[in-house]
Amino acid sequence: MSEKSNARDLIVGTAARLFFSQGYHATGLNQIIKESNTPKGSLYHYFPQGKEELALECIQSANAHILQRFEEIFAAHETTAEGIRQFIYETANEAEANGYTGFVPFSFWAAVETSCISQQLRTASQNVFAGWQDIIARHLMLDGISEEKARETAMLVISLMEGALIITLTNQDKQPMLTAADYLSVVAKNVQQHQ
DSSP: OHHHHHHHHHHHHHHHEEEEEETTTTTOOOHHHHHHHHHHHHHHHOOOOTTTHHHHHHHHHHHOOOOOOOHHHHHHHSHHHHHHHHHHHHHHHHHHTTTOOOOOOOHHHIIIIIIGTOOOHHHHHHHHHHHHHHHOOOOOOOOTOOOHHHHHHHHHHHHHHHHHHHHHHHHSSSSSHHHHHHHHHHHHHHHHHOO
């Protein structure tokens, strides 16, 4: 990895951690520069439009990582229902391992923070949820579920998963996510059986 791409990666990684843990408005560019240990000029070189452009990159990078995790987990399980359960269990365990801090549900960050900042960030956040819905629905359809039911079930999965994550973080207890995972697994199986 070159020094230049390393500085860019450090800036994006630091910004993502700060945006998702303390919020967009509470995170300043000087804090990102200081905590990434990169020169001020690097941030403006890679992100000449500043904080909003950097936030957009963070959204897109986080989304790429999550989509890759979905694909890997679905590929490793016989059914989408099992994959959904595993994905949520892993997320719950990750939240617990991080001490329930520095871990903000994407939906909360997108809804509270980015939607009010700009149309560009709101559109990027909408695209994240659409991408999640698409990947889950596609795998449900491979299990034999009709497209309409697959898309409805995928939206239910995302809504319940993100809501359970908010409760898990608030209570500092992973049980709400584990419960959601178990119920969503049953829902996905039932939808498949009734096709």
